[in-house]
Amino acid sequence: MVYKYEHVFQNMSGLDNLGNTCYMNSVVQMLRYVKPVVLELVKVVPEDEGIRHFVDLLYQGSTPHQFAACLKGFGFDPIYQHDAHEFLLTMLDKLYEGVKMKNPFEGKGTTVLKCKNGHTSTRVDPFVCLSINGGIEDGIPGMMEPEEVECKCEKCDEKTMTKTLDLDPNDVVCVHYKRFNMDKKLRYKVPILQKWNGYRLVGICNHIGGLHGGHYTATVKTDNGWLHINDDHVKSLDGLPKESRVPYIMVYVRQ
Numbered sequence: 001m002v003y004k005y006e007h008v009f010q011n012m013s014g015l016d017n018l019g020n021t022c023y024m025n026s027v028v029q030m031l032r033y034v035k036p037v038v039l040e041l042v043k044v045v046p047e048d049e050g051i052r053h054f055v056d057l058l059y060q061g062s063t064p065h066q067f068a069a070c071l072k073g074f075g076f077d078p079i080y081q082h083d084a085h086e087f088l089l090t091m092l093d094k095l096y097e098g099v100k101m102k103n104p105f106e107g108k109g110t111t112v113l114k115c116k117n118g119h120t121s122t123r124v125d126p127f128v129c130l131s132i133n134g135g136i137e138d139g140i141p142g143m144m145e146p147e148e149v150e151c152k153c154e155k156c157d158e159k160t161m162t163k164t165l166d167l168d169p170n171d172v173v174c175v176h177y178k179r180f181n182m183d184k185k186l187r188y189k190v191p192i193l194q195k196w197n198g199y200r201l202v203g204i205c206n207h208i209g210g211l212h213g214g215h216y217t218a219t220v221k222t223d224n225g226w227l228h229i230n231d232d233h234v235k236s237l238d239g240l241p242k243e244s245r246v247p248y249i250m251v252y253v254r255q
Helices: 022-031 035-041 049-057 084-099 136-143
Strands: 107-114 120-127 130-132 147-150 160-168 172-177 199-210 213-222 225-230 233-236 247-254
Touching: 022 084, 022 199, 022 213, 022 225, 022 247, 049 084, 084 199, 084 247, 130 136, 136 160, 136 172
Parallel strands: 130 172
Antiparallel strands: 107 120, 107 160, 147 160, 172 247, 199 213, 199 247, 213 225, 225 233
């Protein structure tokens, strides 16, 4: 990602990389600036030790060492590199299960199947992140485009139905760009939209490298402007590029 007029920003704390923990650092640094998360979690003290250390890590001045000691309990070996998207989903699930609070990331997706005879079936499923190909302006509407699917109607013998999806997001929208397939990393550019559909961009998890190795950083919107955080190194930014190949996850908050 290319930025303008960077200079070192001294007033915000980064996080030490404990070997291969940049995936953890980038997600934590991004979540630190999602206000619907941190403004509510400051009120609670989770019973689970690992969740308690994770919540502590979302606030300035905390260090990653205590939480990193609990990583294996969440399925992540601190010796190895892991996927930031997988880590984010796991921790959001464990976090809001542990604190018994409403997850501001959790929206609802309504799937409707309709056969040519007019019979329909409807299913509502929760989601916390939208995984898309390409940019947000095309990728999310693309998920909602009607498509023909092989599916037997429950009320007649039709075996083909039209599927539509309607998304009802919550206060926070997480967008995950599909960057990897079985053979390689996908290096397509995506637009960096600071406003989208009544939401504003507050954080980006970036991935630099390839399929078998790389490095994660975070770009976050603070009350003092944009920062780029590379583990313990923090830089202030004058602006964001219009598009980039490195965003892996973007987080938007309702305006």
